[in-house]
Amino acid sequence: MAKSKFEQSLIDGAHQKLQSLIGNWKGTTKTWFEKDVLADESLSEAKITAILGNRFISFDYQGSLEGKAFEGKMIIGFDIPYQRFTISWIDSFHMGTQIMLSSGEATSNGFSVVGEYGSPEYGEQLWGWRTTLEIINADEIILTAYNVSPEGEEAKATETIYKRK
Template sequence: MAKSKFEQSLADGAHRQLQKLTGDWKGTTKTWFEKDVLADESPSEAKITAVLDNRFISLDYQGSLDGKAFEGKMIVGFDIPYQRFSTSWIDSFHMGTQIMLSSGEATATGFSVFGEYGSPEYGEQLWGWRTTLEIISEDEMILTAYNVSPEGEEAKATETVYKRNIVGRDL
């Protein structure tokens, strides 16, 4: 009997790639509020778990900015019919009470997704937020986010270099 498209993706496709990320991760997050001006660098931890029979992963993270704790969650999936990665993202610092939905393409080493955010308080124009996940190895990944102005200018906003937390290994 032939495998379903989802079963095939779990065996050797995008869903397999996502499932290989499950586990505990530690890293360092850098934050920029102005282009090329590093504002903060602090430790970060993440736990990635499988969700809904391996259809998605949940990346739950915590860290701090200027000594103030924050936490967040990103649900990541691969949309087989449209061949695109999709994410939903919430956190206690950047997003307030909003949920950012993003989608985008696979890259050679992960994916790049794009979403928009804003508030009527600051005008009607939405800003973009591009998030990339680069899988360096089985035990290292880089999660980077870029602010994109309404005019299309990109500036790095956050970058977290994560290493898999393997019991007994110093990171």
């Protein structure tokens, strides 16, 4: 009997790539508020688990920014019909009470997704937020996020280099 597209993806596709990330990770996060001006560097820890029958992974992390503790969660999946990675992201610093939804393409060693954020109190124009995940090897990943102005200019906002614990 032929395998379903999901079963095949777990064997040698995007879902297998996501499952390879399961485990405990420790790293260093760098944060920029202004282009090319490093504002903070601090330790970060993450736990990645499989959820909903290996359809998604939950990426739970904690760290600090300018001495204040924060935590976050990403639910990451691969949308087989549309062939896109998808993420929902919440955290106690950047997102406030919002949930960012992002989607995007596979890269040679991970993915790149884009979402939008904003607030009516700061104007109606939304900013973009591009997140990339690079799988360097089985024990190292790099999670990088870029602010994207309404005009399309990108500036690195955060970068965490994680190593498997």
